[in-house]
Amino acid sequence: xxxxxxxxxxxxxxxxxxxxxxxxxxxxxxxxxxxxxxxxxxxxxxxxxxxxxxxxxxxxxxxxxxxxxxxxxxxxxxxxxxxxxxxxxxxxxxxxxxxxxxxxxxxxxxxxxxxxxxxxxxxxxxxxxxxxxxxxxxxxxxxxxxxxxxxxxxxxxxxxxxxxxxxxxxxxxxxxxxxxxxxxxxxxxxxxxxxxxxxxxxxxxxxxxxxxxxxxxxxxxxxxxxxxxxxxxxxxxxxxxxxxxxxxxxxxxxxxxxxxxxxxxxxxxxxxxxxxxxxxxxxxxxxxxxxxxxxxxxxxxxxxxxxxxxxxxxxxxxxxxxxxxx
Amino acid sequence: xxxxxxxxxxxxxxxxxxxxxxxxxxxxxxxxxxxxxxxxxxxxxxxxxxxxxxxxxxxxxxxxxxxxxxxxxxxxxxxxxxxxxxxxxxxxxxxxxxxxxxxxxxxxxxxxxxxxxxxxxxxxxxxxxxxxxxxxxxxxxxxxxxxxxxxxxxxxxxxxxxxxxxxxxxxxxxxxxxxxxxxxxxxxxxxxxxxxxxxxxxxxxxxxxxxxxxxxxxxxxxxxxxxxxxxxxxxxxxxxxxxxxxxxxxxxxxxxxxxxxxxxxxxxxxxxxxxxxxxxxxxxxxxxxxxxxxxxxxxxxxxxxxxxxxxxxxxxxxxxxxxxxx
Numbered sequence: 001x002x003x004x005x006x007x008x009x010x011x012x013x014x015x016x017x018x019x020x021x022x023x024x025x026x027x028x029x030x031x032x033x034x035x036x037x038x039x040x041x042x043x044x045x046x047x048x049x050x051x052x053x054x055x056x057x058x059x060x061x062x063x064x065x066x067x068x069x070x071x072x073x074x075x076x077x078x079x080x081x082x083x084x085x086x087x088x089x090x091x092x093x094x095x096x097x098x099x100x101x102x103x104x105x106x107x108x109x110x111x112x113x114x115x116x117x118x119x120x121x122x123x124x125x126x127x128x129x130x131x132x133x134x135x136x137x138x139x140x141x142x143x144x145x146x147x148x149x150x151x152x153x154x155x156x157x158x159x160x161x162x163x164x165x166x167x168x169x170x171x172x173x174x175x176x177x178x179x180x181x182x183x184x185x186x187x188x189x190x191x192x193x194x195x196x197x198x199x200x201x202x203x204x205x206x207x208x209x210x211x212x213x214x215x216x217x218x219x220x221x222x223x224x225x226x227x228x229x230x231x232x233x234x235x236x237x238x239x240x241x242x243x244x245x246x247x248x249x250x251x252x253x254x255x256x257x258x259x260x261x262x263x264x265x266x267x268x269x270x271x272x273x274x275x276x277x278x279x280x281x282x283x284x285x286x287x288x289x290x291x292x293x294x295x296x297x298x299x300x301x302x303x304x305x306x307x308x309x310x311x312x313x314x315x316x317x318x319x320x321x322x323x324x325x326x
Numbered sequence: 327x328x329x330x331x332x333x334x335x336x337x338x339x340x341x342x343x344x345x346x347x348x349x350x351x352x353x354x355x356x357x358x359x360x361x362x363x364x365x366x367x368x369x370x371x372x373x374x375x376x377x378x379x380x381x382x383x384x385x386x387x388x389x390x391x392x393x394x395x396x397x398x399x400x401x402x403x404x405x406x407x408x409x410x411x412x413x414x415x416x417x418x419x420x421x422x423x424x425x426x427x428x429x430x431x432x433x434x435x436x437x438x439x440x441x442x443x444x445x446x447x448x449x450x451x452x453x454x455x456x457x458x459x460x461x462x463x464x465x466x467x468x469x470x471x472x473x474x475x476x477x478x479x480x481x482x483x484x485x486x487x488x489x490x491x492x493x494x495x496x497x498x499x500x501x502x503x504x505x506x507x508x509x510x511x512x513x514x515x516x517x518x519x520x521x522x523x524x525x526x527x528x529x530x531x532x533x534x535x536x537x538x539x540x541x542x543x544x545x546x547x548x549x550x551x552x553x554x555x556x557x558x559x560x561x562x563x564x565x566x567x568x569x570x571x572x573x574x575x576x577x578x579x580x581x582x583x584x585x586x587x588x589x590x591x592x593x594x595x596x597x598x599x600x601x602x603x604x605x606x607x608x609x610x611x612x613x614x615x616x617x618x619x620x621x622x623x624x625x626x627x628x629x630x631x632x633x634x635x636x637x638x639x640x641x642x643x644x645x646x647x648x649x650x651x652x
Contacts, residue, residue, distance in 0.1 A: 008437040009527075025528055027367060027434040028355035039352060040366065093576065106368065107355040111334040187571055201335075 005037045005052050005095050015094045018085045019101065021045050029278040032197065035213060037097075040104070047104035048083060052097040057100050064102055064139045066090040068132065068189060075131035077124075078208035080105050107200025107207030115322040118231050120206035122250025125191065125227060128209060129220045129255055140194065141216040143275055145173055145181045148174055151278045155285050162281065163223030163299060170274075173305060177271050182219070182264040190217055190223035195230040221261040224251055225268035228317055229260055229276065229304050237303050244318030246322050252323070262323055273308055277301035331363045331378050332377060341420045344411045345427065347371050358523065363423075366430070369484055373430035374409060378423040382538055385424050390465040391538050392416040394458065394515065395404055395576060401457035402474050403450075404534035406431050432534030433526025441572040444557050446532035447525055448576025451553060454535060455546045455581055458515030467518065467542040469601050471507045474500055477604045481611050488610065489625060496600075503597050508545070508590040514548035516540055521556045546588040550577055553593035554628055554643055555602065564627050570644030576624065578649070591640040599634055604626035 007015075007027075022044030030038040030049075034270055037052040053062060066082045070090065073081040080102035082090040090098050110117055140146075152174055159166040191198070193214035200207045226248075234245040251257070280298035287295055315321055333353075343379055348370030356364040363378040379388065392408045396416070399407040406428035408416040413570075418425050436443055461462055467473075478500055485492040517524070519540035526533045550573075558569040577583070606624035613621055 006437065008380065009434065023529065024434065025432040026430075026526075029354035031357040104352075106351040108335065108350065111332065112336065200352075203349065 005054070005097060007039070007052070007095050009094055015092060015099065016043070016083060017295060018087070018092055019083060020086060021048065021083065021101070021167075028124075032097060040055050041101070042107060045295060048174060049080060049104055050099065050101050051095075051187045052094055052099045054097065061213075062076050062098055062100070063090055064137045066216060067103065067137050068135055068212055068215055068308055071135045072131050072212075076176060077128055077131045079128075079212070080210055090228065101150070104270060105200055105210060107202050109197045109199060110201055111196070113196050113243075114233060115240070115242045116204055117199075117206070118152065118227075118243040119246035119250035120201070120204075121194065121231060122224075122247040122252075123254055124199070124206050124209060125223055126254035127250045128187050128191060129223070135189055137214045141190075141218040142220055142317060143192070143214070143279065144222075145177060147156050148274060148278055149178070155278070156283045158285050162284065163302070166302070168213055169279075169302075173270070173274060177267070177274060180265060181271065182260070183217040184259055185264060186258065188220050189215060190218050190222065190226075192226060194227050196222065206305075213246075216286065219264075220255075220269065221257060221259075221264055222268050222272065224248070224257070224261075225265060225272040226275075228265070229272045233307075234302060237300075237307075237315075242245045243315075246318070249320075257319075257323065259324070262314050262319055262324055265317055265319065266308060266311040269311070269317070270305060270308040273301050273305040277305060284318075331423060333365070333378070333421050337421055341418060341425065341648060342369070343411060344413070344418055345408065346412060347406075347427070360413070360503070360532040367427070373631035374427045375406060375430055376420075376425065376427050378420055378425045380423065381392060387539075388417050388424055388426070388544040389464060390463045392542060393463055394461055394538055394541055395428065397461045398457050403454055403457045403524060403534075404431070405538070408453065408493075408538055428531070431526055431534045431536060435523045435525060436472075436527055437522075439522050439557060439569075442530055442541060443525075443527060446530075447520065447553060447557060448550075448573040448578075449565050449580055450525070450532050450535060451520060451549055452577045452580035453491070455514050461515055464470060465542045466609050467516075467544040469518070469540070469605065470544055470548075471503060471510050471597060474600060474604055479609060481550040481604070482606045484611050486605065488502075488607065489628070490524070492628070495628075496603075498597070499600060499635075503593065503600060505595055507591060507597065508586070511547055511590060512584065512585055514546050515541060516544050516546060516552075518544065518549065518552060520549065520553050543551075545579075545590075545594065546592055547583060547596070548598065550574070550583070550587075551598040552601075554591070555598045558643075559633075563633075565633055565643075565646050567642075571590070571646075572644070574644050575646075583649065585650070588640050588645055591643055591645065592634060592637040595637070595643070596631055599627050599631035601629045603635035605633060 021199055024043050026042035026125050028040045030040055035056050039050040041048045069079055070082050072079050083101040084090060085092055090100055143299050158168055198211040199209055228244060231247060232240050277298050280296050284287055284295055284298050315324060350369050352368035354366045356366055361382050362380050363416060365376040367374045395405055396408050398405050409427040410416060411418055417628055435482050482493055524537040525535055553573055557573060558566050560566055603624050606622050606627060610621055610624050641650060
């Protein structure tokens with residue numbers, strides 16, 4: 001839940017004079033997202049989401065994020081569309097923070113996604129990869145293999161407080177990934193955080209993707225690996241092969257994976273598990289007890305990492321055997 | 327901010343089959359209110375607020391609260407209208423909690439209300455008092471003079487931790503109020519929590535009142551005293567006489583205060599200050615440090631109580647001198 005910054009009526013009114021959106025009728029803080037402050041605005045012209053970017057999002061990256069949403073929308077992907085200001089810019093300032101308005105997207109995120117939803121997510125992710133192909137701004141992934149060691153160094157000495165033996169296990173897993181991380185796979189713009197709370201559905205149909213604030217340029221198949229981690233494990237830790245198959249099939253119905261990508265899924269999935277493990281561990285160790293944030297358990301991702309270590313081939317994730325032939 | 331209970335898509339879908347509101351298009355947790363879990367729903371028929379009543383609201387009181395909103399709406403007051411279920415009831419159950427849907431009310435609450443807004447609040451409060459006159463269900467005020475001593479007894483021994491000397495000062499103030507609390511003033515249904523976050527405005531016009539979960543039968547003028555506390559002090563603790571005048575004038579434009587009510591405003595205002603002081607002090611001393619709730623400072627209401635102690639006549643709150651003649 002997240003409203004970090006409250007906004008007064010004068011600040012908001014003055015902000016809205018920069019837009020052609022009519023008169024304000026309602027403004028409610030939304031208890032979703034953990035990075036920014038979000039408000040649902042109703043005006044005489046419709047509903048909008050107003051986002052104030054808090055310090056965890058680098059202001060220099062905002063033209064990439066907003067430009068990407070604009071580009072993807074214009075290329076047919078259903079995602080929030082930045083509302084231009086009267087001066088043509090997407091980005092303004094409110095309560096001392098960078099701020100933007102985007103269109104309101106129908107749909108709600110699923111607390112208990114099923115295999116049919118995993119297929120839809122796979123398909124939409126591939127459509128995003130295709131639609132993003134000719135986006136002109138680049139943003140390096142700040143949370144990929146080269147960034148994990150500095151992140152780990154910040155938590156390493158306290159890791160055994162969380163679970164005895166954790167330090168040695170992650171030392172080993174990280175060295176292994178640094179050594180075996182793939183090279184030369186197809187690259188493009190990835191979402192990089194396509195968890196269930198960032199995918200909206202109306203009944204069983206996917207209605208859109210949101211929250212592009214981790215999007216970056218990286219291996220497209222790494223996005224698939226992130227989704228295998230985020231969508232295909234059950235609450236008890238079991239990997240659901242039916243969901244894995246649905247997700248990969250949905251993806252390949254739009255963009256077939258190359259043989260090299262198919263081959264790389266296990267190492268990419270280990271990497272994705274380690275990436276979320278490391279940021280959660282960092283937050284776990286550094287978030288003060290009284291903070292108004294729900295801390296996410298890093299050990300969920302340790303268990304996923306261990307699962308991926310015993311995977312022999314992508315067939316075990318649900319890739320069809322015929323697609324494994326190189 | 328408050329979403330205490332999360333709701334799964336299956337639970338919500340099943341809940342909505344009890345209503346004639348169309349298909350669900352969106353559901354977002356709202357970061358407002360501290361007693362209940364609130365969601366903004368969009369369906370094919372419009373926008374609604376869904377409330378799950380958490381344990382601080384007694385289930386036995388819900389027919390009073392929902393019936394009151396219905397009654398007030400039908401008598402021309404702008405407030406949320408409970409949406410009837412297919413079986414005609416207003417109250418259902420969701421995620422193991424009593425739950426209800428009400429209409430979406432345009433407007434936003436003011437972070438920095440001015441005197442013109444105080445006048446509107448006074449007027450709307452009086453309209454509520456008039457509209458509630460023939461409401462048939464009764465609910466005793468669980469937070470009036472007779473309830474303060476047990477509440478105080480729960481905090482008394484630890485009061486000096488919050489501020490040295492607090493125990494003796496409140497002992498004295500409470501005994502004084504118990505002795506001098508008025509009797510026989512006009513009674514009716516009062517809102518009893520009409521703070522700025524429960525009053526919506528569109529630009530400078532009041533668009534409605536919300537959150538009737540403290541409403542009860544009590545002296546009508548006690549509601550005025552609560553509003554003098556809630557609306558007419560500045561952040562630095564100063565009483566703003568212009569706002570007081572506007573609030574009282576607005577009220578009297580619909581329902582003139584009797585001489586006895588006018589006379590009683592200082593003691594009622596001390597009582598209102600003590601009531602909010604006591605519940606805030608209780609929460610301050612009992613809310614665990616890590617809870618996802620912003621604790622409100624009880625000392626704000628100690629300062630207001632001290633202010634009211636030096637008031638000689640209601641003219642000092644902004645009552646016109648001519649209205650003081652009995």
